[in-house]
Amino acid sequence: MINYKSVYFYAPHGEETEEIRKELSELFNRLGISTVESDAEADIIASLGGDGAFLQAVRRSNFRDDCVYLGIAIDSARYFYVDFHYQDIKSLEEAFERDDIDVRNYPALEVKVNDNNPSYCLNEFTLRSSIVRTIKMDVYINDFLFEQFNGDGILVSTPTGSTGYNKSIGGAVVDPLIHAMQVTELASVNNNTHRTLGTSFLLNKDRPLTLLIDKNTDYYPVMSLDNEALSVRNTEKVELRMSDKLIKTLKLKNNTFWHKTQRNFL
Incomplete structure (x- = not known):
């Protein structure tokens, strides 16, 4: 295992998790890993909470690919990004002592709106109209006009994000x-006037997706990255691609994505 020297705790619940953070600091200190007060200084960024806290920790630390992320649940629920539980804190310590952990790489989705700097997400990107009507957009794969979409919106997910909102629709x-992004329609209109593929599809990392919003109507699109809204005025174009940025995450051995999928859905 890599010799980790420092850990930063992302604890969005503040005072509610202060005692937990202190206990975990003592645990990591016994392992020879010191606690730091800045995520920029840490070899390990540990989130306290569920998948939402984990996603926030990655976003707040700007999707660092030169450290590892660690999710520690503070309840008994089962999650996809979070492998460890505070209720079983001894197992966490033993996993580090026995080197019973692996590093999993999660691909991030790059999202560029208009000519702004790119943003990233680990789960999914959504785009929909903010007014009570369908939104029209041209959907390009590379530079090829694939379809002219008319419907509630479009969701683009990473593989790890495929089990959430994407699966529900x-x-x-x-x-x-599979280093790919999945494109899934939100209530598309299909009739003699409008036609879309009508099913989700996968694009590998070498195929960018471009959405050109129809400017004949002021849709004021609502966009989100993971669990946070993306506020951009006068959206005309959205470019998406699988980033080369990989988010490294500590996980238990023999606890794969498919183990978690079975545990959560079957």
Whole structure:
């Protein structure tokens, strides 16, 4: 195992998790890993909470690819990004002592709106109209006009994000070893005037997706990255691609994405 020297705790619940943070600091100190007060200084960034806290920790630390992320649940629920539980804190310590942990790489999705700097997400990107009507957009794969979409919106997910919102609207669950993004329609209109593929599809990392918003109507699109809204005025174009940025995450051995999928859904 890599010799980790420092850990930063991302604890969005503040005072509620202060005692937990102190106990975990003592645990990591016994392992020879010191606690630091800045995520920029840490070899390990540990989130306290569920998958939402984990996603926030990655976003708040700017999707660092030169450290590892560690999710520690503070309740008994089962999660996808979070492998360890505070209620079983001894197992966490033993996993480090026995080197019973692996590093899993999660691909991030790059999202560029208009000519702004790119943003990233680990789960999914959504785009929909903020007014009570369908939104129209041209959907390009590379530079090829694939379809002219008319519907509630579009969701683009990473493989690890495929089990959430994407799955609930009929998208496929995708193995994280496949470096691809999934495009899933939100209530598309299909009739003699409008026609879309009508099903989700996968694009590998070498195929960018571009959405050109129809400017004949002021849609004021609502966009989100993971669990946070993306505020951009006068959205005309959104470019998406699988980033080369890989988020490294500590996980228990023999606890794969498919183990978690079975545990959560079957």
